Amino acid sequence: MYQAFAELYDELMSDVDYESWADYYTRLLSIYGVREGKICECACGTGGLTIPLYRRGFQMTGVDLSQEMLWQAAQKSRKQGIAMPFVRQDMRALNLHRPMDAVLATCDGVNYLLTEEDLLSFFRAAYRSVRPGGALVFDVSTPYKLKNILCNGLLGEDREDITYLWQNSWNEKRQTVMLDLCFFVREEDGRYRRMEEHQRQRAWDQKTLKETLWRAGFRAVSLYGDYTLNTAREENQRWHIAATRGEE
Numbered sequence: 001m002y003q004a005f006a007e008l009y010d011e012l013m014s015d016v017d018y019e020s021w022a023d024y025y026t027r028l029l030s031i032y033g034v035r036e037g038k039i040c041e042c043a044c045g046t047g048g049l050t051i052p053l054y055r056r057g058f059q060m061t062g063v064d065l066s067q068e069m070l071w072q073a074a075q076k077s078r079k080q081g082i083a084m085p086f087v088r089q090d091m092r093a094l095n096l097h098r099p100m101d102a103v104l105a106t107c108d109g110v111n112y113l114l115t116e117e118d119l120l121s122f123f124r125a126a127y128r129s130v131r132p133g134g135a136l137v138f139d140v141s142t143p144y145k146l147k148n149i150l151c152n153g154l155l156g157e158d159r160e161d162i163t164y165l166w167q168n169s170w171n172e173k174r175q176t177v178m179l180d181l182c183f184f185v186r187e188e189d190g191r192y193r194r195m196e197e198h199q200r201q202r203a204w205d206q207k208t209l210k211e212t213l214w215r216a217g218f219r220a221v222s223l224y225g226d227y228t229l230n231t232a233r234e235e236n237q238r239w240h241i242a243a244t245r246g247e248e
Contacts, residue, residue, distance in 0.1 A: 018049050018052050021106070033133065034135050036058065038099075039100060039104060040061045040063055041104040043109025045073065051073075054082055061086075063087050065088065100131065102134055106139050110139075111140050112200075116208065123215075123216035124216045134244070135243065136241075137240070138241055140204055141237065142239055144235055152168060161185065164182065167180045180198055182194065182195070183197070210223075213241075217245065218245060221241070222242050
């Protein structure tokens with residue numbers, strides 16, 4: 001996942017306002033008692049949110065399964081004069097050298113966990129990785145978004161140096177959407193290089209998320225909708241979930 005896509009990711013996501021994302025998560029973390037300290041961001045990708053959170057005073061560690069995405073993140077942070085660790089790990093088996101004040105998983109990271117066993121493994125790994133009183137904060141694209149907006153559509157865009165086609169296929173039984181992307185990248189000699197990426201995301205309902213967090217040991221579970229502190233609703237496109245590890 002995110003192998004061919006890694007070198008194109010930042011250009012294609014250039015319209016994402018990561019600074020606003022960072023402001024929102026800084027506020028949400030503060031509500032859960034994390035105003036400073038050590039944070040591990042799982043599924044950090046190219047560091048689009050990791051770096052802005054670092055600039056807000058957090059001691060960030062980026063974790064991702066894709067070595068290619070981590071390489072992009074490390075290059076980007078070095079160019080900005082920032083030294084932070086980017087580590088290749090599976091979020092389901094997160095294993096850190098020291099306890100964190102919080103664990104994050106943003107921008108659909110949890111949607112890529114396709115089974116309840118995967119979901120529970122991540123939550124348990126996050127629980128082990130945060131200090132008592134620490135927080136787990138993550139977001140998911142909602143079932144409404146995956147089923148009704150992404151669903152079975154075909155998207156495309158023709159840019160100056162990149163043309164892409166994006167085909168989605170919804171599976172009602174599995175509650176998953178298959179994302180098939182095909183890119184044509186213009187080379188210096190004018191020829192185009194074809195690249196493909198195939199991904200699958202799972203729609204997680206509120207009940208399953210809450211129950212699985214409790215099974216993993218988390219408490220004070222709250223769900224918010226669409227970058228607000230309003231209670232999550234079914235018609236939201238994104239839910240933000242926060243939970244705490246109890247004091248021991």
